[in-house]
Amino acid sequence: MNRIIDLRSDTMTKPSPDMRRAIANADVGDDVWGEDPTVNKLEAYAATMLGKPAALFVPSGTMANQIAIRSLTNPGDEIIIETNAHIVQYESGAASALSGIQPCTLSAPRGIMTAEQVESAIKSPDIHNPLTSLICLENTHNRAGGTVYPLKTISQIRNIATARNIAMHLDGARLFNAVCATGVAPNIYASHFETVSFCLSKGLGAPVGSMLVSSKARIAQMRRIRKMYGGGMRQAGIIAAAGLYALKHNIVRLHDDHKHAQLLAQGLEKVPGIMIDAKKIETNIIIFDVGQFHQSQDNLFNALKREGLLLSRFTPTSFRAVTHLGITHQDIVDAIEIINNTFLQ
Numbered sequence: 004m005n006r007i008i009d010l011r012s013d014t015m016t017k018p019s020p021d022m023r024r025a026i027a028n029a030d031v032g033d034d035v036w037g038e039d040p041t042v043n044k045l046e047a048y049a050a051t052m053l054g055k056p057a058a059l060f061v062p063s064g065t066m067a068n069q070i071a072i073r074s075l076t077n078p079g080d081e082i083i084i085e086t087n088a089h090i091v092q093y094e095s096g097a098a099s100a101l102s103g104i105q106p107c108t109l110s111a112p113r114g115i116m117t118a119e120q121v122e123s124a125i126k127s128p129d130i131h132n133p134l135t136s137l138i139c140l141e142n143t144h145n146r147a148g149g150t151v152y153p154l155k156t157i158s159q160i161r162n163i164a165t166a167r168n169i170a171m172h173l174d175g176a177r178l179f180n181a182v183c184a185t186g187v188a189p190n191i192y193a194s195h196f197e198t199v200s201f202c203l204s205k206g207l208g209a210p211v212g213s214m215l216v217s218s219k220a221r222i223a224q225m226r227r228i229r230k231m232y233g234g235g236m237r238q239a240g241i242i243a244a245a246g247l248y249a250l251k252h253n254i255v256r257l258h259d260d261h262k263h264a265q266l267l268a269q270g271l272e273k274v275p276g277i278m279i280d281a282k283k284i285e286t287n288i289i290i291f292d293v294g295q296f297h298q299s300q301d302n303l304f305n306a307l308k309r310e311g312l313l314l315s316r317f318t319p320t321s322f323r324a325v326t327h328l329g330i331t332h333q334d335i336v337d338a339i340e341i342i343n344n345t346f347l348q
């Protein structure tokens with residue numbers, strides 16, 4: 004087989020011919036001077052979609068999160084965040100390095116902290132304690148396997164945050180996967196947070212870029228932080244055009260990714276020795292355990308790779324597969340067959 008089925012991540016998506024045409028035709032100007040018409044259009048579009056007064060285009064999800072944390076905290080503050088959050092696990096310690104904060108990490112099943120858990124982690128105002136100034140949630144939760152934060156839980160945490168004068172940031176890198184899975188509108192999710200970040204790359208298929216949405220004053224402040232972090236871009240309309248295209252054309256199709264993830268999970272359930280519960284797969288990320296096989300994970304990984312199937316190694320005994328716009332129904336059917344043939348050898 005010479006075709007590659009790449010299920011390592013939805014970051015592998017490539018711009019479609021129509022998206023490339025939008026990129027080629029983009030009007031551009033110097034965005035650091037506020038003169039890129041396509042970036043301005045994208046920011047206005049994103050703000051409206053998320054029901055916030057303003058938005059900011061940034062190069063990556065990591066930068067979006069870090070700008071928000073910098074904006075909402077002071078050095079020495081504590082932020083409450085789930086242990087497996089992307090901000091904790093995969094951002095190179097940036098929140099401590101760039102904002103001088105101390106993370107207060109809470110371990111939660113499926114990545115979903117409860118309101119009680121969050122409340123009990125808020126420090127009293129005693130001068131020995133760090134000031135708890137921010138609560139960060141991740142929806143969908145990447146490392147927990149694409150789990151969706153229940154709106155009720157978000158709202159309960161919001162009530163506590165408001166009562167204690169604590170801000171909330173949403174790492175919504177895959178917010179639109181949550182939107183598709185639940186039917187909850189993006190502005191409803193966003194209404195509970197001071198700042199929301201979401202990615203135009205990954206499932207939405209743009210090659211580069213993330214958005215921050217917030218109030219006008221905070222976006223103005225975050226624009227300054229973006230510059231400080233080296234994220235001020237010049238003729239960025241070239242990539243903003245891809246982002247606009249993604250928001251207009253690639254949200255509804257996330258349902259296909261979720262269907263493909265279900266199909267894959269149900270196929271994996273039938274492979275003796277693989278541990279997975281398809282009912283727990285809510286969006287496009289599947290984590291499954293292979294600890295019962297005699298073969299090492301490396302052997303399994305390489306055997307699948309030889310057959311053209313790429314997965315990522317999640318823990319020493321589990322793999323992760325992520326569906327995305329580069330994956331068809333037939334790819335999933337073939338992936339299940341490859342896994343069956345490889346694992347049952």
Ligand SMILES: Cc1ncc(COP(=O)(O)O)c(C=O)c1O
Pocket residue numbers: 014062063064065066068089090141143144145174176177202204213
């Ligand atoms: C939940 C979450 N937040 C943030 C990011 C960071 O995005 P980027 O890779 O654009 O920096 C990712 C990337 O995978 C993610 O999964």
